[in-house]
Amino acid sequence: MSSRRRTTVAFVAAALSTLVALTSTVAAQSPNRELIDGLEYQLLYAALPLTLFVLMILIYAAVKFHDNDDPQPTTEDPALEITWTAATAIILLFVGLSGYSVLVNPYISPSQAIDTDDRSQEGFDSFEDLPDTGDEEVHVRGYQWEWQATYPDANVTTENQIVIPAGEDVTFWLTSDDVIHSLFIPDLGVKQDAFPGDYTRARTVVDEPGRYDVVCAEFCGAGHSRMQGEIVVVDAETYDQWLSENEGTVAEAPNPD
Numbered sequence: 001m002s003s004r005r006r007t008t009v010a011f012v013a014a015a016l017s018t019l020v021a022l023t024s025t026v027a028a029q030s031p032n033r034e035l036i037d038g039l040e041y042q043l044l045y046a047a048l049p050l051t052l053f054v055l056m057i058l059i060y061a062a063v064k065f066h067d068n069d070d071p072q073p074t075t076e077d078p079a080l081e082i083t084w085t086a087a088t089a090i091i092l093l094f095v096g097l098s099g100y101s102v103l104v105n106p107y108i109s110p111s112q113a114i115d116t117d118d119r120s121q122e123g124f125d126s127f128e129d130l131p132d133t134g135d136e137e138v139h140v141r142g143y144q145w146e147w148q149a150t151y152p153d154a155n156v157t158t159e160n161q162i163v164i165p166a167g168e169d170v171t172f173w174l175t176s177d178d179v180i181h182s183l184f185i186p187d188l189g190v191k192q193d194a195f196p197g198d199y200t201r202a203r204t205v206v207d208e209p210g211r212y213d214v215v216c217a218e219f220c221g222a223g224h225s226r227m228q229g230e231i232v233v234v235d236a237e238t239y240d241q242w243l244s245e246n247e248g249t250v251a252e253a254p255n256p257d
Contacts, residue, residue, distance in 0.1 A: 180193055238256075
């Protein structure tokens, strides 16, 4: 086997190994993460064969014509031009439909900003005017450089910890006291900005109890890197008991184990 052929075979083998490694991930813990991961893999499965195809053509052309002393201009080929134009259109349609099917999902794009021009921005009183979603609701306020969560059914407050029940739809209503912040939960695929004077909504359901990191994904000042917290997911019985025992207080999150 020639050295060029060995190089080509090694390149293809490395690409296939990379694909296998990328698809060997742990199970998603929320529909948000599952939808986003699924879209990424769909696009990967479309992009990788195209990339290999183009690279193989480039390698073939470089090897075949590298010592051509009498190059000729490319001749017109209407059939070929129609073929690659149609193929490009099909690929773009596939990408558009795949992305649209994810973006319209109610976990990825729940109802968003609600006008609060005529509402008081002091304390948590304005949260009471928000519509009932039918989900378990948590009111989250960002400020430099902390997260504060309030649970309206029991008037419980937590700092840098957001407690939610496992297996139930949860809505986070977000706002900010000062500048734009962004609640980002990487393991759950949740990301939503919090704006001063507005309310935005993030929605998810988490399958398993546990702790999941929260960071601010919008540069919000000198302490941005310290604006961290955690989502604490507990079973529904533990959640209800925790709310009952800590009503009207600033509480610590229960242990999810």
